[in-house]
Amino acid sequence: MPTLERVSTKETRIGAGLGILKGMLVTFKHLFRAPFTVPYPEKRLPLPRRFRGYEFVWSRERCTVCLTCAKACPHGVIRIQSRLAPPESQWQAEKFEIDIGLCIFCGLCVESCPYDAIFMGTQFELANYQRGGLVRGIEKIQYNPATSRASDYSEHPPLEPGRLLLPKQ
Amino acid sequence: MELRTQPFMVNIGPQHPSTHGVFRLRVIFDGETIVDLEPVFGYLHRGLEKLGEGRTYTQCLTLTDRQDYLSAMNNNLAYVLAVEKLGGIPVPPQATQVRVLVSELQRIASHLFAIGAFINDLGAFFSPFMYMLREREKITDLFEMLCGQRLTHNFLRIGGLSHDLPPEFMPALRALIDSMPRFIDEYDQLLSDNEIIWARSKGVGVLPRDLAINASASGPVLRGSGVAWDLRQADPYLNYPQFQFDIPIGANGDAYDRFRVRLEEMRQSVRIIKQAMESLPGGPVMTPDVNLALRLPKGEAYAHVESPRGELGYYLVSDGSINPYRFKVRAPSFINLTTLRELCLGWKLADAIVILGSIDIVLGEVDR
Numbered sequence: 001m002p003t004l005e006r007v008s009t010k011e012t013r014i015g016a017g018l019g020i021l022k023g024m025l026v027t028f029k030h031l032f033r034a035p036f037t038v039p040y041p042e043k044r045l046p047l048p049r050r051f052r053g054y055e056f057v058w059s060r061e062r063c064t065v066c067l068t069c070a071k072a073c074p075h076g077v078i079r080i081q082s083r084l085a086p087p088e089s090q091w092q093a094e095k096f097e098i099d100i101g102l103c104i105f106c107g108l109c110v111e112s113c114p115y116d117a118i119f120m121g122t123q124f125e126l127a128n129y130q131r132g133g134l135v136r137g138i139e140k141i142q143y144n145p146a147t148s149r150a151s152d153y154s155e156h157p158p159l160e161p162g163r164l165l166l167p168k169q
Numbered sequence: 170m171e172l173r174t175q176p177f178m179v180n181i182g183p184q185h186p187s188t189h190g191v192f193r194l195r196v197i198f199d200g201e202t203i204v205d206l207e208p209v210f211g212y213l214h215r216g217l218e219k220l221g222e223g224r225t226y227t228q229c230l231t232l233t234d235r236q237d238y239l240s241a242m243n244n245n246l247a248y249v250l251a252v253e254k255l256g257g258i259p260v261p262p263q264a265t266q267v268r269v270l271v272s273e274l275q276r277i278a279s280h281l282f283a284i285g286a287f288i289n290d291l292g293a294f295f296s297p298f299m300y301m302l303r304e305r306e307k308i309t310d311l312f313e314m315l316c317g318q319r320l321t322h323n324f325l326r327i328g329g330l331s332h333d334l335p336p337e338f339m340p341a342l343r344a345l346i347d348s349m350p351r352f353i354d355e356y357d358q359l360l361s362d363n364e365i366i367w368a369r370s371k372g373v374g375v376l377p378r379d380l381a382i383n384a385s386a387s388g389p390v391l392r393g394s395g396v397a398w399d400l401r402q403a404d405p406y407l408n409y410p411q412f413q414f415d416i417p418i419g420a421n422g423d424a425y426d427r428f429r430v431r432l433e434e435m436r437q438s439v440r441i442i443k444q445a446m447e448s449l450p451g452g453p454v455m456t457p458d459v460n461l462a463l464r465l466p467k468g469e470a471y472a473h474v475e476s477p478r479g480e481l482g483y484y485l486v487s488d489g490s491i492n493p494y495r496f497k498v499r500a501p502s503f504i505n506l507t508t509l510r511e512l513c514l515g516w517k518l519a520d521a522i523v524i525l526g527s528i529d530i531v532l533g534e535v536d537r
């Protein structure tokens with residue numbers, strides 16, 4: 001049996017204006033509270049570890065061009081072309097493009113990658129002068145120890161270039 | 170001398186700050202009194218139901234976030250419950266409990282926004298709204314910690330959750346929940362006894378009990394009219410039966426009652442979160458072998474949850490392929506909006522804005 005509480009019966013009769021004074025007291029208290037906001041471009045709040053953001057980080061060494069990420073993407077944002085690389089006859093990505101303009105940062109591609117090859121980024125300022133600039137190709141997203149800042153969203157093992165990994169179970 | 174007036178048609182919206190989004194009201198006035206009103210919507214229509222038919226069950230999750238964007242967790246929840254019902258997919262106990270936690274947190278966040286916007290519509294320019302956004306901000310921070318996004322979470326998965334709680338989550342949640350009752354009392358003190366709010370919202374837009382039921386309104390709109398109907402108790406899902414909480418109901422069904430119901434519901438949500446926090450079972454959060462391209466058996470399922478705006482239901486029909494054959498949403502604010510004309514007739518223009526604010530619509534959900 002649901003328990004009920006009638007909200008309107010709690011009504012208190014107080015003289016005209018007293019309710020407003022009570023409210024003003026609350027507003028007055030706020031004068032002495034520290035500000036909750038930060039002046040944004042100068043100061044930035046720390047990002048959480050699992051932040052899902054801009055500029056994916058992708059590892060050529062780990063990626064086997066299995067296309068799982070492209071199939072998992074709800075908007076078909078990832079475009080991949082592959083070729084058989086001659087010396088060891090391995091599949092290699094020739095083109096790996098993510099169209100950030102259509103990406104909704106859902107993280108499904110990152111979660112689905114069986115070889116832990118793709119990571120979400122940690123940036124959020126993605127304004128660009130041209131739409132084409134939002135299509136990020138291999139040279140932009142490829143892992144670069146100096147500049148890449150991958151997020152820990154998927155809890156993939158961190159990137160160590162050159163080491164091949166077995167797929168996740 | 171007798172004043173002669175003639176009916177006069179005014180468009181409010183689609184770009185108008187008090188319509189809470191791209192929404193248009195076509196109102197016919199006699200003087201300043203409303204004699205007829207017609208809501209016109211569809212400006213935010215993206216065809217999400219149709220889009221869902223071309224996506225796999227996992228990908229559809231990202232569409233649910235974008236319907237009621239102020240309570241994305243509840244939308245995720247209703248959808249995954251429908252898929253799990255259709256596929257008979259088990260959910261680990263830890264995931265169930267965390268789902269309760271996040272959906273109640275989302276309810277607080279959404280009600281804070283609803284009350285703030287409602288007070289804004291009454292003319293209290295942005296101070297109370299900003300106080301409420303401050304607390305809502307803390308909740309979105311918690312969600313960001315969980316899943317990396319603030320608004321479109323995409324956190325629940327078919328068969329569990331995408332992640333377990335991070336270690337820094339519980340202390341932050343505890344700090345928030347300890348301070349939340351104080352803030353709710355503060356809003357209560359700020360708003361509930363305010364004579365201006367009384368004058369503007371008491372007795373305004375009265376939704377009679379029988380009309381509320383006939384219009385199949387739900388959520389705070391229905392409960393404000395004195396009907397104790399809350400799916401968390403009427404048709405329990407997750408493990409709500411384990412928790413103690415009350416259903417606040419209004420007495421008169423006016424705009425003020427709907428506002429008070431939301432305020433009290435936040436207190437009840439804090440109560441539920443406190444109980445859920447203490448009894449987290451631990452363990453895995455995901456059923457292991459849920460395929461990415463899930464195939465559900467042929468059939469249909471309907472699952473509903475009590476979203477902050479009312480009964481939110483997902484109806485799925487499966488034909489055995491990897492996409493839903495039909496992906497239908499019962500959007501609570503769309504149905505609550507159907508009462509708007511009856512509520513507004515005879516009131517003035519400024520009251521219509523207050524009534525619309527008290528119904529608390531989200532256009533992403535109305536138009537889909």
Ligand code: SF4
Nearest residue numbers: 063064066067069113
């Ligand atoms: S899923 Fe991973 S391994 Fe497969 S193509 Fe995408 S990034 Fe490469």
Ligand code: SF4
Nearest residue numbers: 073103104106107109
């Ligand atoms: S984050 Fe989502 S939308 Fe963006 S590329 Fe990955 S799967 Fe596609």
